Amino acid sequence: MAFAVWCLAIPLAKAQHVSVRSFGEAEGLNEEAVWHLAQEPEGFLVVGTESGLFVFDGRIFFRLGTEQGLPLHIGVRALITTPDGRIAMADDHRVLLSRTAADAVHPIPTLQFDDVTPAGRSRDQTFHGLLWWHGSLLAQLGGRIVPVGSARMSPLPDVLRSIGNVSGMAAHDDTLWIGTTDGRLCRMTSTTADCQQTADPVSHGPPDDWAAVAIGKDGTVYARSAHHFASRPAGATTFRIESITDDRVGDGFQNHVRLTIMPDGTVVTEALGRLLVRSGSSWRILNLPPECAGGVASALLGGRDGELWVSLPGNGLAEVANFGGIENFAAADGLDVGEIWQIVRQDHGLLLIGSSRGVVRMGVTGDPLFRLAPDPASYMVQSSIDGQIWASHGINQVVNLSPSGQIQHSFQVSGLHQLLLDRDKVLWLLTAHGLDHIDTAASEPRTVQPDPHLRTPLLAGLRDSSGRLWLAGPDRLLLRWPDGRVETLLDHWPSADFLPATLVEIGSDHVWIAGSGGLMSIVRTAPNHASASPVAGPRILGRTFYSLVRDNAGRIWAGTDHGVAAFDGQRWINVSMNEGLVWNETNEFAIFIDTDETVWVGTSRGLSHFTRPELLFRHRDLQAVVSSIQIGAHAFRGRAVPFSYDPVMIRFTALDLPRAHNLHFRYRLAGVDQDWIETSSNFARYPSLPPGHHDFSVVAFDPMTGDQSAPAHILLRMRMPWWRWWPVEALYGLLTGLALLTVLHLRGRMLKRQRRILQQTVEQRTLELEAARAALEHEARTDSVTGLLNRRAIQQHLSEHLSGVNFASGRGHHRVANNEPSLPCAVALLDIDHFKRINDVHGHLVGDQILREMGERLGAFLAPEEFCGRYGGEEFLFISGLAGQPGMQRLIALIQSLTQVPFGHGGAPIHITLSVGMATVQPSDNWETVISRADKALYDAKAAGRDRIVEAA
CATH class of the missing domain: 2.130.10.10 (YVTN repeat-like/Quinoprotein amine dehydrogenase)
Structure with a gap:
């Protein structure tokens, strides 16, 4: 067994300060005790807390819970993302693994987790770590390593089973490194094991608990305990151990040891609110802001874009802005x-x-x-x-x-x-x-x-590369040559509210000048003359400029009242506290380009040093993603959903977490939005979604840099409501057709009935009109007392008769028989004798009664071709179709029918006599001549003593 090489302690005396952006309850992180961090391939930050699992998209935190198959409250004790993007997590007694990775088809809220806890676990054993190795998910359980999940390692190497007291682990390619609580660091393969004891042979102190192990891209292994830091480069055989000499770090700190490796290979660990940063073999210390200092960094993570995420209990989650830059x-x-x-x-x-x-x-x-x-x-x-x-x-x-x-x-x-x-x-x-x-x-x-x-x-000046002094006053711009000559280039500023504060040389006879009121370009075009124009389109957060400096790369750095703005010839960037500046308000002359082209910025609360200014201008492709879609209370899972009138909430982001706060979006829902909608928020809300297929598109862009993403698309599918299904619509069509036919049929019947009623009405109206016309005609032709033809009508009949009209009715109704007159015929005028006496003796009513009865008797006597009418007063005109002796006999019979029977009137009967003048119609006669002759004959009859008939010659 090899021992480690012990080295000098890490000096923790002097430190630098970092700015952070904090996230907590305002962004949806209700539980601020964050214990574990991971980042899935899309770029979402996965956050494990004491009470649940969250996903951060740069703006807000999504809480994953029962809808995703997780317990309502779960204390996250281990958290990783697998190589295929799935999320694995563990609490004290179970391991859960998402079925799929988050992607455009499966947004974060649609993830589903399965319980993959291995069987046979003792209830007093708890999980403390997770790792993916050789296609299997490994869990740290009770000081041992066990496989979990469906893709389990088979068989588990015996050498791995033999290692106990496991505290930390990390994998790189085929190699697994394990740190133990008894001071060992073990290198494992599928067949071999090699452990090194790291206990200090001199001090004989307690063994290190290597709770945090990490492996760099170059294969260097790093480990951390409460008091020591270990490193072993690839190919080396021993570890280098460095002591962390900080009196504040006690043994209780062991449970919170954290270690992470940045994308550029920088190693970051912590010591009670301070970050220890190792680049190569050198260390530096970063002080966290006061609100974050003094606690223990419960989670550290180097993000894929070079950002550093730090969590401290009770202070939520923080991003170290522009870490390393x-x-x-x-x-x-x-x-x-x-x-x-x-x-x-x-x-x-x-x-x-x-x-x-x-x-x-x-x-x-x-x-x-x-x-x-x-x-x-x-x-x-x-x-x-x-x-x-x-x-x-x-x-x-x-x-x-x-x-x-x-x-x-x-x-x-x-x-x-x-x-x-x-x-x-x-x-x-x-x-x-x-x-x-x-x-x-x-x-x-x-x-x-x-x-x-x-x-x-x-107020401000500049010495250019030619030794000339550009001098700006409150209302003018002067140029002083080395020989003392002075030119007045401007005798007033283009804007009345402009007050100069700083100048920078851009080129020969060309400067920029800035201050209160903006930034402008000045070009000397001739002696004592210059043109001034605003600098086009700078997207600068600050409104007042304090300093302008140009570096050797041609970049312009401007200090403002809201941080630093910089221009590289193509685009502007802004550096404020969100991007890592110590304070937003800079001061006059407070930007300095150092000999190594780094940039120093003085502010009202400290000094910032841009150690890698080129990183501020680096172009990063934006990737817009739809992070969640909520229809009513349910997450949209990519499949067609039943029709509803529920509101639709679509959240989107661009997975560039360091500058997520600067991003704006344009979105459009096809079939709903007429044009693209621009917003600085990261959601779109629709009162409801029409049925059908709708393509939702979103573009992320940075208004400061001009960077823009390609559109991200997701297809929203809402089923047609049942009343719009094709069978129902076919039934609608059938019912509509039947209804239309029924309506047409009923309408036809109604029209026929209306036409019949109309025809009957027309016929009835015609009959009524005909009757009315006949009545009017009858009234116009009939004498109202006698009921016979009146004088006008009888004269008309006589005229028509003389013109060749053959009459059909003695009551005035006639028809045309032929065009020849019926000759001979006779015309007689009958006059009641002494009718005036009757009126005088018996009254006019009796006279009218006698006239009325005369009309009745005449009407009853007339033959079909005979006509009679009241000619005036008590005179009557009789037209007969007979002439000569027959006509006379017919006239005598008429007189007898009228006079033989006395007229009754309620009193004594009244006998009357008639005087008659008769004239036979001659071919040369018209109605006036024949009437005239009959009238003369009547006169002769009266003159001869009345009660007689006199025939005209």
């Missing part, structure tokens, strides 16, 4: 200098820092600070080639310091804004009254020399 120094790390204003590097390698508490000097990382000039505030500091230090004391004094910090010279100024030291050892002073300078190489006594041509307030 930014180191910070603050008061907790010994840099207790207040606000940092300016940083310069001396030629012999020391860093000078001008701060609100004076000038301090800092050597390499970990060296103590040396305060050169304590108080008053040194806002500006410069170092000359010969090692002289020039600094401001407040804004009204400039001092020259010796390397030890002694004040050698002091100069009074007024309203100092900036110090510029050129290669000719001239110190330029930009003040509220103009430009002054001090010749630092002059012999004694040195004095402040004002420039007589520049007596105007100056």
Whole structure:
């Protein structure tokens, strides 16, 4: 058995400070005691706590529970992801394994877990670790290693069965490394075992409990106990043991030992709220923020994108921002200098820092600070080639310091804004009254020399590569040549609210200038003339600029009131506390490009050092994923779901956890959204989902860098409601057809009935109209007293008769028989004798009664071709188709029928006589002539004594 080689202790004296982003209850991590972390292949962070299992997508935590087949409350004691992406976890008494990995078809909430606990376990044995090796899931149970799950190792190597007191384990390719509680580190293969005892042979202390074991990509094995760190490079035969000398670390710390390896091979472990970082063979210490310090790191994980995840009991989960790329120094790390204003590097390698508490000097990382000039505030500091230090004391004094910090010279100024030291050892002073300078190489006594041509307030300046001074005042931009000539390039700023604070040279005759009010580009186009234009499209979080610096790679670094913005010629990035900056508010002149091209940034609460600035600009492909779909209270599992009106919640993310907080999204649900919808949140909600197939697409993009992912798609399928199934729709069609036929049939019947009713109505109306017309016609042709034809009608009949009309009815109804008149015929006028006397004696009513009865008797007597009508008063016109003797006889018979019977009126009968004038119609007659002759004959009858018939000649 080989023993390890013991080395010196790890120094834990000086430390750096890191910024973290914390996640807890606000993001859905209800249980803040996080004990285990893992990352599945898609990039989701799997979090095991004292009461359950969570999955983090960069924005929120999903709790996995009974819907996924897990117990309602489960204390996670071990957690890993298998090579095929499944999640394996264990509590004290069982092991659970997801059936599938999470992917586009199986979002996280759709995972299902099976209990794969091995049989025969004693109830007093608990699980403490899980590992995947040789295609099998291994569990650490009661100090032994046992296979679990359906894909069990067969047979289990006897050598593996023989090892007890197992505390930690890790696998690499075909090799399994095991740490034990009795101080052994064992290398196992399927057939061999090789254990090394690590107990210190000198101190004879208790054996180490190697509770944490990890293996790097290069095969180096690392192990951690409460007080020691062990490492064995690939191919080596012994371990190198290093002591962790921290009095705060006690034996009780053993149960919380954690160890992780970053993607670049950096090893991270912890010691009571501090991170121990090993790169190569060197160590550095990172202090966590005060809210995280003092506890035990219960979980550590190096993420696939280089981020470091740290969990401390009671403080939730934290991400160390820009781990390995930014180191910070603050008061907790010994840099207790207040606000940092300016940083310069001396030629012999020391860093000078001008701060609100004076000038301090800092050597390499970990060296103590040396305060050169304590108080008053040194806002500006410069170092000359010969090692002289020039600094401001407040804004009204400039001092020259010796390397030890002694004040050698002091100069009074007024309203100092900036110090510029050129290669000719001239110190330029930009003040509220103009430009002054001090010749630092002059012999004694040195004095402040004002420039007589520049007596105007100056706020910011720049010495370009040609030795010219670009000088910015509140309302103008000046250019001073080395020979003293001065050009006024701008006599006002393009924006009235612009106030310059800093300049940087971009190229020949080209500078950028920034301050309160934005960032603009200035190009000198001719003597005493320059063009100014805003710098196009910078996506910068800060609104006020304090400093501009250009590095040798051509990158522009800008200090703002919200962190640092940087431009590499193609895109802008922002570095704030979320990205690892010690504090968001930077100060004037507080960005410094070091000789090794690293970047120093001074802030109001400490100093940040960008040790690998190129990492800030690295392009990482974004991958948008749909993390969960919830329809009502149920997770969408990729299959078609029954129709419902439940709301739909779709959550999405991009698995770039370090910058998840910066990402925005565009999404669209085909058939629902008319256009892409942009949002800074990571979910979309729809009141309901229409039936059918709908493609949901989402794109992630970083508005700061312009990076954009390819669209992620998922097909949402909702079944048609039963009333839209094809049999039901066919039935609908059939019923609709039947209903339509029924309606058409009923409508036809109704139309026929309506047509019949209408026809009957029309016929009835026609009959009524005909009757009304006949009645009107009858009324128009009939005398109202006698019922005979009236004078107009009888004259018309006579005229028609004389025109050749053969009459069919004595009551006025006729038909045309032929076109020849029926000749001969006779016309007679009958007059009641002394009718006036009757009216006078008996009254007009009696007279009317006699006339009425006369009409009845005449109507009863008339033959079919005879007509009679009341011609006027008591006169009647009789038209007969007979003439001559027959006509006379017919007339005599008529007179007899009228006069033989007296007329009754309720009193004594009244006998009447008639005077008649008769005229035979001649061919030359018309109705006027024949009437005239009959009327003359009537007159003759009356003149002859009445009661007689007189025939006209």
